Amino acid sequence: MPRLPAHIQIYSDESLESYLLRLCQANYFDSFYDFALELKHLLWEQESGAAGGLPTELAAINIYHAQQDSGRRSQALFLVEKMLELKPFTLLDITFKHGTSVDLYQRATVSYQNHIIPRHYLRQNSIPICPVCLQGEQPYIRYLWHLEPVKACVEHNCKLVECCPRCNETLNYMESELITHCFCGFDLRKCEQEPADAKSYWQLNPEAFSAFGDCSFSEKLAVLSLLEQLASDKNQEVLLREGIDFFSRLLEERISEQLTLATKPLSKLSFRTLSAGLIDELSKVSNLPQGLISGVIKAILIKALDTPKTSLGCLGDSLLSPRECAFLLQSSVNDIYRLYETGVLSPAIRLPSKQTIQSYQTIFRLQDIAGFTLSCSSFMAVTSSR
Incomplete structure (x- = not known):
């Protein structure tokens, strides 16, 4: 396996x-394009198919x-890792990979190490920097700076710099191929x-998500994505303070x-309609x-069991689909089918014999x-601890 002359340290949050740009510069290439061509040439000698998967941009x-x-x-x-004599997957560990799930409205996710990130949070045209972070002995770009919600450096409690103070151009090290300097110098x-x-x-307040329990970084991004869709016109800080409320x-x-808009008996309406698809x-x-999920479920259960009856009936009379039942029970749709087939859950409407129930059918x-949800000990254990 061929080796690159110069090796450099790789950082876990880079x-x-x-990293590849710093490696390019450490090996004295004039541009990343030239460096990528060299890598492709070295890869071709080992595995021609892999060489074709490496872009030059x-x-x-x-x-x-x-x-x-x-x-x-x-x-x-992976083969580049071997050229650099790195441990297996060291380089792959700092990549943004395809996520296996989708976020709100079926938008894709990406993953970085163990973090799941809504793909629309990845910055496209600019990558801001923390000037204090770049003053370190080995300046490098943190992966967090690629994320749109990240506006500040937690370590130094300062805003990230998005534009050069001299020429006012937006910063993007991938275009300039410069980490510590702007295009203008x-x-x-x-x-x-x-x-x-x-x-x-x-990002800066450790108590910002306390209303939802102990949240991982991925969970925080998921909450932000949800709040953007449900209340984009409201102050993020206020919404986080309100939490489940x-x-x-x-x-x-x-x-x-x-x-106020209903004209049919509530027993003929779906809960999806009445809650506008929440x-x-x-x-x-x-x-x-x-x-967050347990808090919403608890709020739905209270409304279902405590809403006064009107001339159209009460909210508890409205209809749910197997998918919505699975959400309330925190189980799978297949579990709901099993409970239905064994007679534990009974439908509110008469169904033709041997009819297959669709997951969206109310x-x-x-x-x-x-x-039934309140009779499940696992659910009660979760909600009572909140």
């Missing part, structure tokens, strides 16, 4: 593009950019440090609005914290599912 190098040839891209990076390490403001509240109020507002919206977001009474 972006793939940053720095901004396209990451695995998540590859579609049909993502396997060849991964193989190429300005040393970014000399940028003035501006204290972080409320826009970085979620926000979702309870949103549920109340949606149901109240739909009830369960569907929550179900489509991967990695939501369990504290046939179960909300109050029946609410009562």
Whole structure:
């Protein structure tokens, strides 16, 4: 296996593009394009198929950019690891990979190490920097700076710099192929440090997500993505402080609005209609914290069992689909089918014999599912601890 002359340290929170750019410079190549051509030549000697999976453009190098040839891209990076005498998967560990799930409205996710990230959070046109971080002995680009919600450096409590203070051009090291300097030559390490403001509240305040329990980084991003869709016009800091109360109020507002418009008996209406699809919206977001999900379920159960009866009936009379039942029971649709087939769950409407129930078909009474949910000890253990 051929070797590159110069090897450099790799950092666990570094972006793939940053490391390869520093490696390019350490080996005295004039541009990343020239460096990539050399890598492709070396790879061709080992595995011609893998060589074809390595692009020559720095901004396209990451695995998540590859579609049909993502396997060849991964193989190429694995062979580059061997050239650098790195432990297996060291380089692959700092890539943004394809996620196996989708977030709200079926948008794709990516993964970085153990973090699941909504793909729309990846910055496309600019990559801001922390000037203090770049003052280190080995300046490099953190993967967090690639994420749109990240507006500040937690370590130094300052805003990330998005534009060069001299020429006012947006910063993007993948275009300039410069880590510490702007296109115009300005040393970014000399940028003035501006204290972080409320826009970085979620990232800087360790208590920002306390209302949802102990949240991982992936869960925090999932909550932010959900809040953007449900209340993009409201202050993020306020919504995070409200926590479960926000979702309870949103549920109340949606149901109240739909009830004023209802003309049919509630026993003929789906809960999806009455809640404006709130369960569907929550179900489509991967990695939501369990504290948030349990809080929403609890709010739904209270509404189902405690809503006064009107001339049209009560909210508990509305109908649920197997998918919605699975959400309330925190189980799978197959579990709901099994409970139905064994007679534990009874449909609220008469079904033709041997008819296959579709996952979206609204046939179960909300109050029946609410009562069964409350009879499950696992659910009660979760909600009582919140």
